[in-house]
Amino acid sequence: MLLQRVCLTELRGQQGLRPLVCRALTTSHPRLEVKPAGKEHLVRVKLNSGLPIYTQQKTDQDWGNVWPAARTFSPATVPFPVRQGYPASGKPTPDKWGNAELMKIPNFLHLTPPVIKRQCEALKKFCTTWPARLETATKQEKHFPVTISKSSYLHSSPTVRDSKARIVTLQVSLKSLELDQHGRDKLLRLVGERYQAASDRLTLVADRCPLSKQNYEYCQYLMTVLYNESVKMEPWEHEKEVADREKFIWEGSPSQAAAQTALTARRATDAEEVLKEYELVVTDLHNEGEDETTIERYKESVMRLLNLADPQDAAKVAHSQVC
Amino acid sequence: MAPTARRAVLLLRGLGQCGLGRQGGCGALWGQRWISAQASPAPPRPSAPRTATTSPAQHTTDHRGLWYTLEQDMVTRLFTQGGMTKSFVTQCRTLAETCLMVRQPALTMMDYVRRTSPSDGPDGCGKTLALAHATHFLAESGWLLVHVPWAPNWRRRFKEVAPSTTVEGQYNHPLDAAVWLQHFKTQNAELLKTLQLETQKEYTWSRREVTEVNSPLMELVETGIGRARYSSDCVLALTSELKAHAAEGRCKVAVVVDGINTFFAPVSRYRGEDRSFVDPQHFTLFHAFKQLFTTDWKNGVLVGSLDRLANESSKRGSHLPRYLLRQKGWEALDPFVPIPVDDYDDLEFRSAIDYYLERRWLQNPMANTDMGRRELAALSAHNPFNLVQVCRPL
Secondary structure, eight states, X not given: OHHHHHHHHHHHHHHHTHHHHXXXXXXXXXXXXXXXXXXXXXXXXXXXXXXXXXXXXOTTOOXXXXXXXXXXXXXXXXXXXXXXXXXXXXXXXXXXXXXXXXXXXOOOTTOOHXXXXXXXXXXXXXXXXXXXXXXXXXXXXXXXXXXXXEOOOOOSSSOOOOGGGGOEEEEEXXXXXXXXXXXXXXXXXXXXXXXXXXXXXXXXXXXXXSSHHHHHHHHHHHHHHHHHHHHOOOGGGGGOXXXXXXXXXXXXXXXXXXXXXXXXXXXXSSHHHHHHHHHHHHHHHHHHOOOHHHHHHHHHHHHHHTTOXXXXXXHHHHHHHHO | OOOOOHHHHHHHHHHHHHHHHSTTTHHHHHHHHHHHTTTSOOOOOOOOOBOSOOOXXXXXGGGTTOEXXXXXXXXXXXXXXXXXXXXXXXXXHHHTSEEEEXXXXXXHHHHHHHHOOOEEOSTXXXXXHHHHHHHHHHHHTTOEEEEESOTTHHHHSOSOOEEOSSSTTOEEOHHHHHHHHHHHHHHHHXXXXXXXXXXXXXXXXXXXXXXXXXXXXXXXXXXXXXXXGGHHHHHHHHHHHHHHHXXXXXXXXXXXXESGGGGGOSOOSOBOTTSSBOOGXXXXXXXXXXXXXXXXXOSEEEEEEEOGGGSOGGGOSOOSHHHHHHHHHHHHHOSOOXXXXXXXXXXXXXXXXXXXXXXXXXXXXXXGSHHHHXXXXXXHTTOHHHHXXXXXXX
């Protein structure tokens, strides 16, 4: 009896030190089993249950069942060695045991490819089929130019509300608004940063009201006002002068008049073609900025406009191209 | 003139640093080299590649890189009042002759004039001398020259500016305009005698001084030279008369302007009555010449150079025409044929070194060696103005 009690006391002492013992066992001699004298059965069970669980896992087990949901990293369950953190001087990077760095970062061990596949399969029965004739992005944009997006959140917390659920985003492609040049220019000035040139889309984000419904309605209102303001021509807009233009416009420019005069003066036969090319070159030079190349192109264009091009030069160029 | 080409600036900066350690900069550097190379004597002095064709009208691309001499009386006639840079005039006096290299931009320009325009380029590439070459050509080909040697002077280094007595709000340059009229007279006196141009309007300067209708144009010029008070109005009258005569086919007028972009700069250095800087658009002289830039007349040609230095200091970022001319200048001059004036190419560079060696502007015999030439090319970055500067102490 006395002996038994002593054993139990020892065991209690061992239980307090269990993590340390386990660690020593797993790291130094994973196969070593401690067998104290007497009460063999009891001791073995206790110690086996203290071994890291991954030592008992089978290689063909279903990982989705072991790690079914998002969870803090646990070194005993994760079967592979992994290291993380800043190494102490002359030491290797800390391993997974008792590693706070590994526990801090979010992991995706619950989202392995087979699990995702299984979850998708499970969700499939709730999905409807994709509408026919809406396969391409252009078709989708044509028939559904407006995209409204918002997020719903589900928590296991005392409240079911999430403040992020109120945010509503409205996206619309500018092409679908069918604005003229003035309207488009005005809209772009009004929306500023909310326009994405690469996708030609306008993004409005509303989060000022507490409910998503209110924010959605606010988006609708904003879009309506923006459109109507863009279409409207205010009386002061006619005061915009040439210097206020953001781009060079060929129609009605002094360059156009001068080129026309030059062509009329020399009674050119190919006036249309030369003028068209000259228009392109001059517009490019003003809008894209000048450099040696654009100036050279401008020069060539002027030479044709003023009929200064030497027929011998042209022949030479043609000859060199043939060569 | 500061070098604009970034390449040139970088190379020169490098030179300055290494030159500081050895007294006297690159001159000392060359001296040391020369002493060490005394054992192997330098090749004999070459003779400059020259052309006997002194008439620019006969210059073709075959003459490119060759030097031609301007006769002294032609220089006196065309460039007494400017038209060549001051440093070039000094150099010509030193070398005892006025020689120009036949270069591509001038050839192109003359070709276009023959076939019937402004040029642009970084500083020190020879825009002014390309214009001088073209001026010589135009003068020989019987064009009436309206030559503005360096227009920015009227905007910032004027002798005197006075409010106009004839037009409210305008300003005159009494002395500068008189000097220009003298320049016009020197350039075109002989031609005007043969052309027999007469005034088409009556000009009343004061109660006593009147230029009648059908009086010779030279009388208008003489009035301006004699009475500086009316000189700016005389220039305005003269340019209007010339424009009308050319449009009616009695003469052909070549307008040559160095630094044409200065006509579109928004500030001058003259302070008006309210102590603010006057817009040069109010200068009578600018009016007089700007009316020649329009396309509403014929029998004329406009040759101009676009120069960074002709702009105010805040607008010298690029040597390209749209930047230098601004919106207004572009609208006034469009369409024009831009002729880029670049640094020397290898042929021209070799020719320039040969010329300086022949005229003993380059005294150091090592300049004639391959190594010396390459060093000069690196130091000057092939820029004509830099080359002269680099050669100065050698």
